[in-house]
Amino acid sequence: MTDRHTPSPDDIRPPLSEREAIENCIRSATTAPSLHNSQPWLFRIGAGVIDVYADRRRQLEVLDPTGRELLISVGAAVSTLALALRGAGYRADVVAFPDDGQPDLVARVTVGHRAPPSPAEETLVAAIPHRHTNRYPFTSCAIPAETLEQLIDAARQETAVLTVANPVSRNSIIGLSQAADRRQRATGGYRAELARWTTHRVVHHDGIPPSAIGPWDAMEIMPIRDFGLLQPHLTRAPETFEIHPTLMVLATTGDDPLEWVRAGQALQRVLLTATHLNLATTPISQPVEVPTVRRQLSDTANGIWAQMILRIGYGRPAATTPRRPLSDVLLPSLT
Ligand SMILES: Cc1cc2nc3c(=O)[nH]c(=O)nc-3n(C[C@H](O)[C@H](O)[C@H](O)COP(=O)(O)O)c2cc1C
Structure with a gap:
């Protein structure tokens, strides 16, 4: 046969x-x-x-x-x-x-x-x-409660705490993010550091390419870092973002290097779970980069430290970003 x-x-x-x-x-x-x-x-x-x-x-x-x-x-x-x-x-x-x-x-x-x-x-x-990090507007479709529960559970599996912001805390996070953004723009060295990762790029194996910056928020409300700040020549069409974004706070019990690694493990598990559930995600870290603002998002009396804000929703596909080749990240094996 x-x-x-x-x-x-x-x-x-x-x-x-x-x-x-x-x-x-x-x-x-x-x-x-x-x-x-x-x-x-x-x-x-x-x-x-x-x-x-x-x-x-x-x-x-x-x-x-x-x-x-x-x-x-x-x-x-x-x-x-x-x-x-x-x-x-x-x-x-x-x-x-x-x-x-x-x-x-x-x-x-x-x-x-x-x-x-x-x-x-x-x-x-x-x-x-x-x-992929998605900096486009999301639809106004509500995320089902059981979907949010799956994200919360993903964080819990890595010993982190993920909380959905209620309308009051959402507005406060947006306000705190805007305050953090203003503070950072006025900080010496912020623009130079941003430039290092967004402009004058000869070899594009890292940093944020123009294709991933996302559109201009016509209402200037969404607390997404402006990676185009130093590139006024980029033509970015204004778009209207969702009025009531779904924001989540990722926190850990404690705030030391081990907890930061755990926060990263939890972050990735949450992001991958969201991706599987067809959700788009934007990590937002400006409010947790300014210590006074971060403290307001944390419950330090109980040892709970905010590590990251996440914006979640349904959106169009996001651009990919470059990665360094294996030869750049692989150290020689010890013999
Ligand atoms: C610790 C950390 C902080 C980040 N902060 C922000 C942020 O404030 N705003 C933003 O738009 N993206 C933020 N991101 C997303 C990165 O910019 C993104 O992961 C990187 O550009 C690679 O792109 P990709 O996620 O699409 O692979 C953050 C990611 C991490 C891990």
Whole structure:
């Protein structure tokens, strides 16, 4: 009997070596969100482990003097790496800050024996390439309560707290964001730092390209950072954004480097869950970058610290942003 099966490319392609599979997982990890698309991470493949380092040369000294947002970004990459490994059929165990002597070694991910991913893991893995920061207007469609509950649960799985802002706190967040924006624009070095990540770009492997800046908010209400501030030559059509945005506050219990990494892991799990649910998302960090404003969004008496504001809604597809090639983020293996 003749075999009528037509070979697909997958039949013909030789199976990936473990090294290639792990490199693909690291490539996935680099799609994580990061402050100004700074991609402040480095990876080293070891024997049965992948070490993830903070790249302090990419810290935004003006906006992020403590490195809190740098570690949120690295935490998001760690979470993506672990998920990608699960998607590739490996067990992945994450230990944060495994070596007191190496504070920039943010996480060691042990690549375990093979085990198929759960349906929930597969769902998040499938969302990884489709998650993008969306700075377009969203529709005024209400988000169902059970959908919001799924996002809250995603944060809870990473020991973080996600709260939907009620109308009063939403208006207060918008006001606080506008105050933070004014404060930052008046801060020495803010514009120069913004310029480093948005303009005069020779090689486009990081930073925010014009295509991702989004339209002009005709009402000037939406608290989205203006990445076009220093590029008046860009023609951005004014558009009307949703009047009552859905805003959520992502917070952690405590406020130290470990909690910042956890916040990043929670952020990415929430964003991927939202992507799976066809929701568009915008991380908004200006109000948590100004300490006095951040304190107003936190409940410090009870140890709860706001780490990020998220805008969620239904919107048109967002632009992609560039990523550094693997050769830029992979440290040589130790022999
Ligand atoms: C810690 C952190 C802070 C961020 N702050 C903002 C922000 O204030 N405004 C904004 O529009 N995007 C913000 N973002 C989104 C990044 O700009 C975005 O992740 C990056 O440009 C890469 O694009 P992508 O998310 O589409 O992959 C933030 C992301 C992270 C992780």
